[in-house]
Amino acid sequence: MRRPDLGALQRRVATYHELGHAFFKHSGCDPKQEVQASIWASRQMITESAFIEAARITDELQGIAHHLGVMKRDVEFYLRSFSYAEMVAMRHKIGWGHP
Template sequence: MTTTGLDYDPYEHARRLGIHVVYRQLRTGNGLWVPEIRTIFLQTRMRLIHERSVLAHELGHALMGHRDSTPRQEIQADRWAARHLINPDELRSAAAASPDPGVWCHELNVSADILERYLRDDRRIA
C-alpha cells in the first residue's frame, strides 16, 4: 500500500490485513492493539478526525510487531501513523492557505498529535 495523506484509508488497510476493528468503551486510552486476536479496539464516539488518527496509530503498533506499549513504541506508532496520514504536498498546500495548524489538521483530516509528530520529524515543512 503506497497511498498517503487523504488517500490513505486506515479502515481499508486494517481490512486488507485481516485486522478486526471493534468499537467499545475503553477505560484508558482511545485505542488498543491486541495481537493475540488480531484486533484493534477503538473508543466509542470519537470524532472522525481523531478516530482515523487513532486507528492509524494502532495499525502502526500492529505492523511494527509491538506487543506492549512503551513510551518508545508510542512514538514509533505515532511516527508510522503520521507518515501514512500526511502527504507532504497536501501539508504544503494547507500551510500555504493558512498559517493556523488547527486548519491544517482539519484540511489533512488528522489529529493535532499526529500533525505535531510529523512536524517534529520533518522540519522541511515548518
C-alpha cells in the first residue's frame, strides 16, 4: 500500500484502516467491511480522554479532528461507534448535555 501521493496524515489513517482489515481478517472488499475497518481505526487513533479534551475546546468535528491529529471522517466513525448510552455518557463528560 505504498502511496507516495498521500500526505503524512492520510498515510497514518490509511495504515490504521488497513490494520483494521487485518484485525478482522477481511478478505475482499464490501461496504460493511470498510465501515468496520474505519471504526476500528478511529478507536485506535482516538482515545476517550483526548476526544473529551478536544471536544471541550470546540464542538465542530473538523476542529476536533485538527486537535486530535486525525481526519474529520475519523471523528465521525469514532462517534458512530458509540451506543446511545455511551454517547449520552460522553456528552455528559464533555459538558454538551443530552443528544
